[in-house]
Amino acid sequence: MSRRILIVDDEPLNLDLLSQELADLGHVTENAASGADALKKMRGFDPELIFLDYQMPGMNGIEVLREIRRQDKNLPVIIITAYGTIERAVEAIKTGADDFITKPFDPEHLAVVVKKALERAELKSEVEFLARELGGRYRLIAGESKLMAQAVEEAKKAANSKSTVLLLGESGTGKEIFARSIHEWSDRKSRPFVPINCVGLSKELLESELFGHEKGAFTGAQQLKRGKMEMANGGTVFLDEVGDISQELQAKLLTDFSRRESSNAWAGISPSPSMCESSPQRIVIWKRQLRAAPFVKTFIIV
Numbered sequence: 001m002s003r004r005i006l007i008v009d010d011e012p013l014n015l016d017l018l019s020q021e022l023a024d025l026g027h028v029t030e031n032a033a034s035g036a037d038a039l040k041k042m043r044g045f046d047p048e049l050i051f052l053d054y055q056m057p058g059m060n061g062i063e064v065l066r067e068i069r070r071q072d073k074n075l076p077v078i079i080i081t082a083y084g085t086i087e088r089a090v091e092a093i094k095t096g097a098d099d100f101i102t103k104p105f106d107p108e109h110l111a112v113v114v115k116k117a118l119e120r121a122e123l124k125s126e127v128e129f130l131a132r133e134l135g136g137r138y139r140l141i142a143g144e145s146k147l148m149a150q151a152v153e154e155a156k157k158a159a160n161s162k163s164t165v166l167l168l169g170e171s172g173t174g175k176e177i178f179a180r181s182i183h184e185w186s187d188r189k190s191r192p193f194v195p196i197n198c199v200g201l202s203k204e205l206l207e208s209e210l211f212g213h214e215k216g217a218f219t220g221a222q223q224l225k226r227g228k229m230e231m232a233n234g235g236t237v238f239l240d241e242v243g244d245i246s247q248e249l250q251a252k253l254l255t256d257f258s259r260r261e262s263s264n265a266w267a268g269i270s271p272s273p274s275m276c277e278s279s280p281q282r283i284v285i286w287k288r289q290l291r292a293a294p295f296v297k298t299f300i301i302v
Contacts, residue, residue: 002026002027002028003028003048003049004027004028004030004045004046004048004049005022005029005030005047005049005050005051005114006029006031006032006038006041006045006047006050006051007022007030007050007051008031008032008035008051008053008056008061009031009032009033009051010033010053010056010057012033017105018080018105019031021105021107022110025110027114030045034056034059035056035058035061035064035067038052039064039067042068042071043223044223044224046223046224047075048075048076048118049076049117049121050068050076051080052077052078052079052097054079054080054081054083054092055081055083061079061092062092062095065077065079065096066096068096069096073096074121074124075121076098076117076118076121077098078098078100078101078113078117079101080101080102080105081100081102081103082102082103088100098117099116101113155181155185156182159181159182159183159186160185160187165179165182167179176195176238176240179236180193180238182236183235183236183238188235188236191233192232192233193235193238194228194232194235194238195238196209196210196228197241198240198244198245203245203249206249208225209227209228210227210229210237211229211230212224212227212229212230213225
């Protein structure tokens with residue numbers, strides 16, 4: 001899987017060598033010749049991993065690492081140096097580095113270091129996301145009536161499907177609990193459950209929430225943003241109160257659902273490899289009459 005990797009080193013030759021090694025592994029790289037340059041490029045490039053030289057003029061690697069950790073505690077950072085000592089390695093790890101490697105790089109060892117750093121970061125991100133979203137509030141549906149039993153049976157069938165699920169019902173009838181239960185009953189339960197409240201969002205903001213945007217895509221878009229479809233990555237996207245958005249945007253959403261694609265075409269950016277590999281299931285809440293009637297066939301209705 002291709003990832004965005006920022007390389008920070010004041011030696012042009014080292015930048016070129018490491019950039020080529022990482023490109024050979026299939027990754028996209030961006031180079032920075034100083035700590036200040038790296039912090040600036042972080043905002044536009046949005047790296048998923050940083051290689052950071054220990055010894056640089058101006059801000060050294062440890063100082064840059066401290067600033068990175070103030071901005072993002074989870075972004076994986078690997079310290080690189082030509083002078084590998086136990087003291088430096090301990091200092092780097094204590095400051096928040098994920099790993100510490102010495103120059104020159106062995107290609108096989110480099111590949112292992114990159115793979116492990118990215119895997120640890122992804123696992124940590126998923127655990128924190130799930131803990132934050134599910135917290136102590138999650139519970140499965142309880143009820144003994146015949147109608148409730150029928151609803152639960154239909155919801156469990158929907159959980160085993162890859163189709164978009166439409167939940168209909170008035171406010172306060174437990175639609176979100178059903179949505180979370182469908183996610184928990186499915187084989188996607190180990191992946192994120194990502195809720196999006198559609199009420200009050202403009203077309204541009206909703207598109208940005210779903211699919212992300214490029215820097216400068218619209219007024220106020222000051223940096224690259226990942227969409228929640230990408231964050232879900234094989235899990236479930238929960239769209240709350242889709243009936244409150246414009247009919248035009250409803251039609252666009254439903255068309256996207258019918259295609260079963262995770263496309264960032266609306267936002268003008270290309271989908272990441274992770275999005276293409278595992279499209280999330282969509283669960284939609286609708287308390288009003290379905291306005292885009294031709295698309296009813298798109299849904300499993302619960």
